Amino acid sequence: MKANVITAHGPAREVFAMRELPDPVPSGDDLILKVLATSVNPLDCRIRKKASVPRNFPLILGFDVCGIVVDKGSNVAGFEIGDRVIGSPTPFRNGANAEYVAIDYRSCVHAGTLGDEQAAAIPLVGITAYEGLFDRLKVAAGDLVVIHAGAGGVGHLAVQLAKKTGCTVVTTASKPGSLAYCSELGADYVLNYRETDVPKAIMDITGGKGAGLIFDTVGGSTFSQCLDYVAYNGHIATILPVEVPETGGYRLLLKNITLSYQFMGGPLQRPESNRQGEVLKKLVNMAESGALRPGVSAVYDWTDLAEAHESMETGHTVGKIVVRVSPA
Template sequence: MRCVQMTATGGPEVLQPAECPQPEPGAGQVRVRLAAAGINPVDTKIRHNGLFDPSAALPAILGCDGAGTVEAAGSGVDGLEPGDRVLFLNGGIGLEPGNYAEQAVVDARFVAALPEAVDLASAAATPLAAITAWEGLFDRGRLEAGERVLVHAGAGGVGHLAVQLARSAGAHVITTVSDDAKERFVRGLGADEVIRYRERDFAEAARACTGGRGVDLVLDTVGGETCARSVHALATYGRLVTILALPAEEVDWKHARLHNLAVTQELMLSPMVLDRDDLRIHQRSVLEACARRLADGTLRTHVAQRFPLEEAAQAHRTLEAGGTVGKLVLEIGG
């Protein structure tokens, strides 16, 4: 089968087209013919820094996100059969082969059914970003209807899904963007208020949007100084969830303590890294919920650009250049 392999750590040039043997499903597994694979920032970080398992040998196939059609099922698989359309998050970090390939073998328990109404490329761009947004807002952030949430980088891969999910949950959604085009984009997704962070201090603006009270929840998708300053956008007893590592030395912990703020991290790869099947099954349920919303139009994954499989290196260059609205995908086949 055709695939793209990471042949070494380094720049995008280490991603090389190759031919690999067709994978065969074992007991409880399905083989999926991939139509598309999502591109995520974690892919570029792994390419640059190395695999999660430092003992794993190169070459490796990257890509956590996939969507396609079931080709074959191993023994003991119930509820999935050849021809079924599916999406999933699996592999791509050095523990199992990823989805920059024509085919992938996946534990059937982690595969979500995909309605016919959903475009396969859009579906492939969804899993990692949607699970991150869902867990950050609801599992970690405990967002409830009527609350005010600040989503950083609302036009980004995670951010644009978080804006929609928060809005559909009945929250008042405030988000940050950099320019006119991104502001129009997030308003089209349902953002109630938009902060141009290059023109206004976002913490001051968030407090102004809430009559000086501050927001109930911040979902930080940027990290660093943005994460640290976010504690000043929160109301007393507010919650900060970041999808990046905490900048511990920069956070005003005295302010956080005084206002009884909860500060939480969200890494949706943890269930896969820690081999927690129970948590991965929960993530599949999140994907099933998102797939239904994609089908009925209440959730939209915006695909900014599509690349042929063999142009994975160029897709990485595009992502690392910054400024992408929504997601990038590799189109692989039917």
């Protein structure tokens, strides 16, 4: 099969290359999909630049997929050859920037009536948003939740899910298009982080109490700033590998703060249940009904992955960047 691989860690223009590789062979729990569409996530860029675990090259990225089942393992149930499905390949195996990909069937669902590109925009960010909100923060109707980067891949779905739950949503953005998009998604407060003192604004919104629930999708200084306005007994969930220095940890301790990490790829290493498949099915049903609107800001051909990665690395993506691999 053809695959657009990375040959080493480094800048996108220097490390992507088309290669001919062996077709994947299914294990007992695998589906083999002919890839129709995938997407670019910040995770792809982080792995491309520098991996936190050793990687073998050439390496295939692409951790979303919409594809057609062409082969399956002996343990697979609920899927047949020819089915069009979506899922999130584990980042610890080769991904979907190729003609074919192997993926555990328990993390897949049928794509239903969704188009290939809309379907490929959902899995990784949708499951991340859902787990971050409901499994980590345990948001409920009436809660106020701060969701950073509300126009981004995870953020734009998290804002919608929180609003559907009955939450008051405070989010952040900076570009005019991103600010407008956050308002369109239904966010109650959209803060321009370049022009606004975010901690002060959130303290004002909460009457000086601070935010009890914070979903950090940015990391870095954005995460550090959360410590300035998190409420006593509050909870911060982050999708980034942030480090808390001792002084920061002391501040968390004194306010009795819970800090959670959300990485949807973790359970994919040991798929002991179809929990994420169940979550993904809920998201597909919502998208089919119009209750959830996955945003696709750009579609690239898979031969242009380097350009797609560079666009992602600007940090100003609205919704998702989708990659078309082959026609149905």
